[in-house]
Amino acid sequence: MTTPWGEVDLTRFPEDPRDPLRAWDASDAYLLRHLAEEGVPLTGTVVVVGDRWGALATALAEHRPTQITDSFLGQEATRANLARAGVEPGAVQLLTTQDPPPERVDVLLVRVPKSLALLEDQLLRLAPAVHADTVVVGTGMVKEIHTSTLQLFERVLGPTRTSLARQKARLIFCTPDPALERPANPWPYSYGLPDGIGAASGRTVVNHAGVFCADRLDIGTRFFLTHLPGPGAARVVDLGCGNGVVGTAVALADPAAEVLFVDESFQAVASAEATYKANGVPGHAEFRVGDGLAGVAPGSVDLVLNNPPFHAHQATTDATAWRMFTGAQRALRPGGELWVIGNRHLGYHVKLRRLFGNSELVASDPKFVVLRAVKKD
Numbered sequence: 439m440t441t442p443w444g445e446v447d448l449t450r451f452p453e454d455p456r457d458p459l460r461a462w463d464a465s466d467a468y469l470l471r472h473l474a475e476e477g478v479p480l481t482g483t484v485v486v487v488g489d490r491w492g493a494l495a496t497a498l499a500e501h502r503p504t505q506i507t508d509s510f511l512g513q514e515a516t517r518a519n520l521a522r523a524g525v526e527p528g529a530v531q532l533l534t535t536q537d538p539p540p541e542r543v544d545v546l547l548v549r550v551p552k553s554l555a556l557l558e559d560q561l562l563r564l565a566p567a568v569h570a571d572t573v574v575v576g577t578g579m580v581k582e583i584h585t586s587t588l589q590l591f592e593r594v595l596g597p598t599r600t601s602l603a604r605q606k607a608r609l610i611f612c613t614p615d616p617a618l619e620r621p622a623n624p625w626p627y628s629y630g631l632p633d634g635i636g637a638a639s640g641r642t643v644v645n646h647a648g649v650f651c652a653d654r655l656d657i658g659t660r661f662f663l664t665h666l667p668g669p670g671a672a673r674v675v676d677l678g679c680g681n682g683v684v685g686t687a688v689a690l691a692d693p694a695a696e697v698l699f700v701d702e703s704f705q706a707v708a709s710a711e712a713t714y715k716a717n718g719v720p721g722h723a724e725f726r727v728g729d730g731l732a733g734v735a736p737g738s739v740d741l742v743l744n745n746p747p748f749h750a751h752q753a754t755t756d757a758t759a760w761r762m763f764t765g766a767q768r769a770l771r772p773g774g775e776l777w778v779i780g781n782r783h784l785g786y787h788v789k790l791r792r793l794f795g796n797s798e799l800v801a802s803d804p805k806f807v808v809l810r811a812v813k814k815d
Contacts, residue, residue, distance in 0.1 A: 439467060441497045442474030447522055450491050451515035452729060457757065461515060462493035464605035469547060469577040470497050472601075472609055478573055482544025487560050488551045492516025495530050496523050503547075504531040504540055508556060508648055510702040510727045534704040534727075535560065535648075543567040550578035550610070554586055555625065556648030556705070561594040562623040568595060568614045576610030583608050594620055626712060627652055631683070635663040638687035644712035645681050646705040655683070658745060658806055662779040663687055665801040665808045671695055671741035675769070677730060677762055678702075682710025684743050686717055693721040698734070700726050731765035742766040742776045746786075760789060767793050770813040778809045 439446050439462045448461035473480065484503040486494045490512050495505040496519045507513050513532055520530055533539070535556075543564060551557055568574070574595060578587075580603050588610065591598040596615035600608055625647040632655065633639045645652040651659070662684060669692035676685030679699040689697045699710040704727055711725045726733075731742075744766065746759035759780075766776045776794070780786045782802070787809055790797035794811040801808040 439493060439497070441467070441470045443470075443497060443500070446493070446496050446519070448491060448493055448496065448519050449515065449522075451511045451518060452761075453518070454757075461491035461519070463579065463607070465549065465577040465579050465582075465607035466493040466497075468601075468604055468607040468609060469494065469549075469575060472575065473498075478545070478575075480545055483540050483542050484545040484547070485540060485543045485564070486547045486549075487564070488549035488557075489516065490549060492519040494547060494549065496520055496525070499523065499525040499529050502529050502531075504533060506533045506535060506537075506539065506560070508535040508551075508703050508705050510704065511729060514729070535646075536704045536708050539564050539567060541567055542569070543572055544569075546572055546574045548574070548576040548610070550576055550582050550587060551648065552582065553648040554590065555652055557587070558590055558594070559623060559625045559647030561590065562620065565594055565620055568616075570614055570616050572614050574612040574614060576612070578608065578610075580606050580608050583610065594618075626709065628716070629653060631655055632660075635660055636666060636687060637691035638663055638683055641683075641686070641690070642713070642716045643681050643683055644709055644716050646709045646712075648703065648705045649681050649709045652681075658779055658781075659683060661801070661803060661806050662743075662745060662808060666691075666743070667741065667775065667777060667810075669695070671775075673698070673739050674741045674743065675700060675731065675734070675739055675766075676710070677742050677744040677766065678746055679710045680706050680745075682706075682713040684745070685710065685723070686714050686719060688743070689714065689719045689721045689723060690717065693719070695721060697721065697723045698726065698739075699723060700728060700730065700734075702727065702729060730762050731769045734765075734769045736768050737771045739766075739769045740771060740774050742770060742774070744776065745779045756784070756789075759784075759786065763789055763793055767813060772813055772815040774813050776811045776813075778811070779806055780809070781805060782807050 480501040
């Protein structure tokens with residue numbers, strides 16, 4: 439990526455030379471050009487929020503910014519990109535959305551996330567550190583910035599306007615108003631599950647901002663909950679756990695099971711742990727933020743339950759699903775099973791047959807299929 443401060447070589451994480459998707463987009467470049475052309479003083483505490491693969495943090499590393507992200511993969515990409523650029527360790531402070539934010543923010547740069555709820559939570563958490571002289575600039579592609587996005591900046595921080603669009607990207611300019619009466623932060627949000635969904639019926643779900651379907655049970659998970667395998671698996675993984683309702687349902691049905699909740703989102707794993715604890719489950723559980731089943735010992739798992747995402751931000755891709763499936767195949771013991779739910783049109787049965795040599799249809803409706811693959815000896 440060409441920046442006013444020179445070229446930076448950026449990759450996503452995990453790095454894959456066959457991946458056609460870039461680690462930056464026009465909105466990153468637009469923001470950096472604006473900072474240079476307008477002579478924005480990058481002094482004091484510079485905070486970069488939602489930097490997807492570390493493009494902004496790497497380009498601005500000489501100003502020692504603090505990056506705040508919900509993505510483990512994004513944070514690891516930032517580490518790799520900073521190292522590739524020769525940035526000294528510690529020059530950029532890497533925080534997650536679950537860490538306490540800085541106490542004072544002098545420059546706030548926001549890469550608008552896909553989730554309006556996550557943006558709301560981030561702005562409300564940072565608002566006490568923002569002062570009248572804080573420079574606040576947001577950025578995103580035109581299709582990502584809506585009237586509701588601007589209204590949120592205005593409601594939480596102060597008067598807001600947008601730039602002209604360039605290369606389908608747009609900037610957001612916000613003037614902080616310290617006298618503004620901000621709304622209370624509604625996150626995390628809890629709700630009760632409906633009846634008729636197995637062991638999780640009537641239980642509580644806790645969602646931190648940004649987790650999929652934060653205010654209700656989505657129809658795919660509901661279908662999965664009614665077709666989960668029976669008790670008996672000693673070690674179970676809720677892979678891409680989201681709010682943890684699937685793994686919690688397994689633990690409720692079989693207290694002897696050891697359940698590992700894994701997601702690349704810090705918000706998701708915090709939600710899963712909160713959901714598990716809210717229901718007083720008597721079994722044993724582990725909560726891990728990471729890249730799928732990387733770090734899980736081969737042949738150590740009896741059952742993997744998975745509802746893989748098929749979007750990476752705005753791009754549609756099956757790369758994440760394939761990594762999840764290959765990770766499950768490696769982690770499962772011989773005879774262990776991978777259960778997957780997905781939209782019918784995604785054709786996951788083809789991938790499972792290629793990888794496991796088998797794929798069985800457990801259940802289906804007009805929209806979803808539940809598939810089962812068994813690891814052979």
